[in-house]
Amino acid sequence: MQPLKEQLARIKRLSKRTYEVWRRQGPRLVLAKFFKKLYFKLETTALPTSGAPEIVHPVSHYHHWIREYFPRNSDLRQMAEIIPLLNKPLFSIIMPVYNPPEQYLRGAIESVRNQVYPYWELCIADDASTAAYVKPVLEEYAAIDSRIKLVFRPENGHISAASNSALALANGEFIALLDHDDTITPDALYHCTVMLNYHPEADMIYSDEDKVDEGGGLRDPFFKPDWCPDSFLSRMYTCHLGVYRRSLVEEIGGFRVGFEGSQDYDLVLRLTEKTDKIFHIPKILYHWRMHSQSTASELDNKGYATAAAKKAIEEALQRRGEPGEATPTEGGHWIVRYQIRDYGKVTVIIPTKNLGSIVNTCLTSIFEKTTYPNYEVLLIDNGSTEPETLEVISKWRAKEPDRFRCQPYDIPFNYSKINNYAVTQADGEYLLLLNNDTEVINPDWMTAMVEQAQRPTIGAVGAMLLYPNKTIQHAGVVVGLGGVAGHSHKNFPYGVPGYYYQLHTVNNYSAVTAACLMCRRSVFEEVGGLEEELQIAFNDVDFCLKITEKGYRNVWLPHVVLYHYESKSRGEENTPEKQARFHQEIMYMIRKWKTGIDPDPCYNRNLTLDREDYSIQI
Numbered sequence: 001m002q003p004l005k006e007q008l009a010r011i012k013r014l015s016k017r018t019y020e021v022w023r024r025q026g027p028r029l030v031l032a033k034f035f036k037k038l039y040f041k042l043e044t045t046a047l048p049t050s051g052a053p054e055i056v057h058p059v060s061h062y063h064h065w066i067r068e069y070f071p072r073n074s075d076l077r078q079m080a081e082i083i084p085l086l087n088k089p090l091f092s093i094i095m096p097v098y099n100p101p102e103q104y105l106r107g108a109i110e111s112v113r114n115q116v117y118p119y120w121e122l123c124i125a126d127d128a129s130t131a132a133y134v135k136p137v138l139e140e141y142a143a144i145d146s147r148i149k150l151v152f153r154p155e156n157g158h159i160s161a162a163s164n165s166a167l168a169l170a171n172g173e174f175i176a177l178l179d180h181d182d183t184i185t186p187d188a189l190y191h192c193t194v195m196l197n198y199h200p201e202a203d204m205i206y207s208d209e210d211k212v213d214e215g216g217g218l219r220d221p222f223f224k225p226d227w228c229p230d231s232f233l234s235r236m237y238t239c240h241l242g243v244y245r246r247s248l249v250e251e252i253g254g255f256r257v258g259f260e261g262s263q264d265y266d267l268v269l270r271l272t273e274k275t276d277k278i279f280h281i282p283k284i285l286y287h288w289r290m291h292s293q294s295t296a297s298e299l300d301n302k303g304y305a306t307a308a309a310k311k312a313i314e315e316a317l318q319r320r321g322e323p324g325e326a327t328p329t330e331g332g333h334w335i336v337r338y339q340i341r342d343y344g345k346v347t348v349i350i351p352t353k354n355l356g357s358i359v360n361t362c363l364t365s366i367f368e369k370t371t372y373p374n375y376e377v378l379l380i381d382n383g384s385t386e387p388e389t390l391e392v393i394s395k396w397r398a399k400e401p402d403r404f405r406c407q408p409y410d411i412p413f414n415y416s417k418i419n420n421y422a423v424t425q426a427d428g429e430y431l432l433l434l435n436n437d438t439e440v441i442n443p444d445w446m447t448a449m450v451e452q453a454q455r456p457t458i459g460a461v462g463a464m465l466l467y468p469n470k471t472i473q474h475a476g477v478v479v480g481l482g483g484v485a486g487h488s489h490k491n492f493p494y495g496v497p498g499y500y501y502q503l504h505t506v507n508n509y510s511a512v513t514a515a516c517l518m519c520r521r522s523v524f525e526e527v528g529g530l531e532e533e534l535q536i537a538f539n540d541v542d543f544c545l546k547i548t549e550k551g552y553r554n555v556w557l558p559h560v561v562l563y564h565y566e567s568k569s570r571g572e573e574n575t576p577e578k579q580a581r582f583h584q585e586i587m588y589m590i591r592k593w594k595t596g597i598d599p600d601p602c603y604n605r606n607l608t609l610d611r612e613d614y615s616i617q618i
Contacts, residue, residue, distance in 0.1 A: 061615065061618050062210075062218070062219065062221050062616060063218075065221070065606070065616050065617075065618050066218060069284075069606075071185070071186065071187045075187075076116045076186055076187065079116045079117075079187060080116050083116075083117060083118075087193075087196070087197055088117075088119045089119070089173045089174055089193065089196055090119050090120065090121065090172035090173055090174075091117075091119065091120045091121075091172050091173075091175070091176050091189050091192065091243070092120070092121050092167075092170030092171060092172030092175045092176070092246065093120060093122045093176045093177075093178050094163055094166040094167055094170065094175050094176070094178070095122060095123065095166060095177075095179070095180055096124075096159050096162035096165075096166055096180065097124055097126045097127065097129060097138070097162070097180040098128075098156070098159075099130060099131045099134065100134075100180040100181045101291070102131075102133050102134075102137060105134070105137055105181065106137065107181075107183050108179070108180055108181060108182055108183055109122065109141050110183075111183035111184050111185075111186075112178070112184065113145060114186050115186060115187075115189045115190070116186050116187055116189075117187075117189040117192075117193055119189075119193075120147060120172070120189055121148070121149055121169075121170070121171065121172060122145075122148045123149050123166040123169035124148065124149065124150050124151070125150075125151045125153060125162045125166035125169070126138060126151070126152045126153060126162075127153050127157060127158070127161070127162035127165075128153050128155050128156040128157075135152065151165050151166070151168070151169060153165055157257075158257075158260045159255075159260050159261070159263055160255040160256060160257045160258070160259060160263045163177075163254070163255040163263065164254045164255050167250075167254050170246055173245065173247075174192070174196075174205075174244065174245055175243070175249060176189070176241060176242065176243045176244075177242050178241075179240075181289040181291065182240065182288055182289045183286075183289070184241060184285060184286050184287070185284065185285050185286070185287070187283075187285070188207070188285040191207070191281050191283055191285060192207075192241075192243050195279055195281055199277075199279055202245075202278070202279045203245040203248050203271070203274075203275040203277045203278065204238075204242070204243065204244050204268070204271060204272065204277070204278045204279070205241075205242075205243040205281060206224070206242050206243070206278075206279075206280055206281070207241040207280070207281040207282075207285035207286060208221065208222060208223050208224055208282055208283055208284045208286075208604070208606070209221075209224075209239060209240040209284060209285070209286040209287070210222065210284050210286075210288070211287065211288045211289075211290050212287040212289055214291050218287065221284060221606075221616070222237075222500055223604035223607050223616070224280065224604060225237075225280070225604060226279075226280045227276075227278040227279075228507065228553075228602055229508070229553065230458075230506055230507070230508045230553060230555045231506065231507045231508050232269075232272070233313060233316070233326075233506065234329075234333055234335060234505035234506040234507065235331075235333040235334065235500075235501060235505050236262070236264065236265040236268070236309070238268060238280075239264070241286040242264065245275075248271055248275060249271065251274065252267070252270045252274065253270075258308070259308045259311065259312055260304060260305075261304045261305025261306075261308050262305050262306075262308035262309040262311075265309055265312050266308070266315075269312055269313070270316070270319075273320065282604055305332070306328070306332055309332070309334065313326040313334055313336065314326050317336065317338075322338055322455060324336050324337050324338035324339055324451070329501075329504045329558075330501065330504050331497060331504060333501050333504060335505065336506065337448070337451060338451040338452070338454070338455070339451075340450055340451055340454060341454060342454070343374045343450070344374065344428070344429035345375065345376065345427060345428040345429055345430070346372065346374065346376070346428050346429075346430040346450065346518070347375070347378050347426035347427055347428030347431055347432065348366065348376070348377045348378065348434050349378050349380065349419060349422040349423070349426060349431060349432065349433050349434065350362065350377065350378070350379050350380065350434050351380045351382055351415065351418045351422070351436065352381060352384065352389075352436040353383055353384050354386040354389045355389065355436065355437075356388035356391065356392040357388065358437050359379070359436050360395075361439055362434070362437070362439060362440075363392070363396055363404070365439045365440035365441075367399075367400055367403070367404075369440045369443045370440065370445070370446050371447060372444070372446035372447045372450065375403065375428070375432075376402075376403050376404070376405065376426075376427060377400070377404050377405070378407060378422055379393065379396075379405070379407070380407055380419075380421070380425075381406055381407065381408045381409065381410075382409060382410065382413060382418060383408075383410040383411075393406045405425075407422070407425050409421055409422075413535070414532060414535040415514075415535060415536055415539055416529070416532045416533075416534055416535065416539045417530075417532045417535075419433055419514075419529070419530050420529040420530055420532065423521070423529060426521070429521055430449075430453050430519070430520055431518065431519055431521055431524055432446070432449065432516070432518045433514045433515075433516070433517045433518075433540075434516055435514075435516070435564065437564065438465070438516060438562045438563060438564050438565070439563040439565075441563065442559070442560065442561055445561070446518075448557055448559055448560050449461045449463070449518040449557065452557065453519060453520055457553055458552060458553055458554075458555055459519055459547030459548065459550070459552030459553060459554050460511075460517050460518070460519045460523075460544050460547055460554040460555075461512070461517065461518040461519065461555055461556075462474070462476060462477075462513060462517055462555070462556040462557065463516040463557055463560035464494075464503075464556075464557070464558055464561045465513065465516060465561075465562055465563070465564040466494050466561065466562070466563050467491075467563075467564065467565075467566070468563060468565060470493065470494045471491050471492065472487075472490060472491065472494060472503070473490065473564045473566055474488075474512075474513045474515065474516075475487065475488045475490075475498070475503055475556065475558075476507060476509035476511075476512060476602075477510065477511035477512055477540075477541055477544070478509070478510070478600050478602070478603045478609075478612075479510045479511060479541065479545070479593070479595050479600040479603075480595050480598075480599065480600050480603070480609050481600075481603075481609050482609070482610070482612075483586065483595070484538060484589045484595045485511060487513070488502070488612065488614070489503055489612060489613065489614070490612040491612070492613070499614035504558055505558060506555060506556070506557055507602070508554060508555055508602050509554055509555070509556050510541075510600050510601065510602050510603075511540065511541040511544035511545060512540070512544060512555075512556050513540055514530075514540035514543065515540075515564055515566075516560075516562055516564075517540060523547060523550075523552060526550060527547055527549075527550060528546070529543075530543050531588075533585075533588060534585050535581065536582070538589050542588075542589065542592070542593070605617070
């Protein structure tokens, strides 16, 4: 009989695999959830050991993930058997070279030669390397593999010029970019080929990536979202592995001299103005080398890249007719502040009932801090009876007669119905849904939200909401998290960067919370407002999903920050009636949106749906 530890480990593996299979099939969702819960229960159960329980660090989680999902030799053999059944494009791998350490250069070339997919050419442009070993190494590989093509530049022109020299050698329908000290996984081009067989219209493909340290260890996986244009304006997250249709790259003029260090960023900014046929492979296909001279190790090694990125972003904004400024944020990333074309009126809609001091805090913060010049506050009184609240309303009517209105609407509480009614009473071109238990922190909060809401491509705009102890309550909504939807980075300390600087950058999300949500009135009316069947929960998620269904993008802003004293107004879900209603609203969302089944495109299927911390799903 197997030892208990081995039995439990085997059950864990089986339950995990059963869950993964059934999760994708949908109809067996209930059973899938059972096996999921069983797996995670076992995962968090300490197995019998002779010593202290093992502490599982994130790197251990990733090593576990690697063991589960990286291809084995048997997997690679199976891929090779499938290749004859596929349409087989030629990939031209572009690799500029300048004095890389010899072992890393060899490793990069060998990773291409080890591809299970054989239809490739490696186009290498040596940028006048001064290291004596570079030319012999390149010629050695070209002699043993005819798919390796070389050009030796007579003088150093830096990476953009060298990349264009390599591009001039290319004959493939698609190009892939490889740095001279990085490696690609053996199945990288195979998965790109499979994607192109499913989506022959694709003009750009990118994958997830990780880093390889100087000891050869894999670490720091970056599991990316699908294509999110506003996230991309804040950080060059697509990065490696990047595959692009060669004709389109040539149409836009290849790599631009003067953008060295951010030449790939500039290339993709220009390319994605020509196409929206962009696809993401949620697999680790690229290992980014960490060593003393690499950007993967220290951004300061290539400080010129930061200046080039700013230039690339701001030129893109001008080309797109949305001028603005790219302001730097931590990690070498950016926050775009757009010029406001017209300071249209904003109606701030605040439903409330009683809780006068809380409402007064909210109103005081708005009127004393807001610098946006054209707004009104519309308070919807849902049957207040407390004298203090009535006094607060009277005070603000007298103090702000031109900017404050209170409209009574005494019905049984239904958040969606109250806000829908409020919109019929609002004068603003922009609607800002705001909870009565919030407090404005930064004066330009409304300005920053209008900057985004004015853009024709944008639907809902959300903000960073903090608990009173300065931990995060809301930083965007991930659909499927916790079953239906959950808050990104909930309970993280304010100021930390989050998952790959997610908390310091502008990002697209499938949804944002209506505790502070702005949209154009036209968008609100186009989608039919809030769903009144969802009286309390998930009405904002449903609203945002209706917006994305219409082709708009929702965006979350890290530089708009408010306190949110959550649940002060309506209390906790702690009665049978409230719990029954909450269950009904869960079922509504599952039936309508298949939440928990379809992956959120602004998240990644390799990340957990059980916690709000962007940890790896294992």
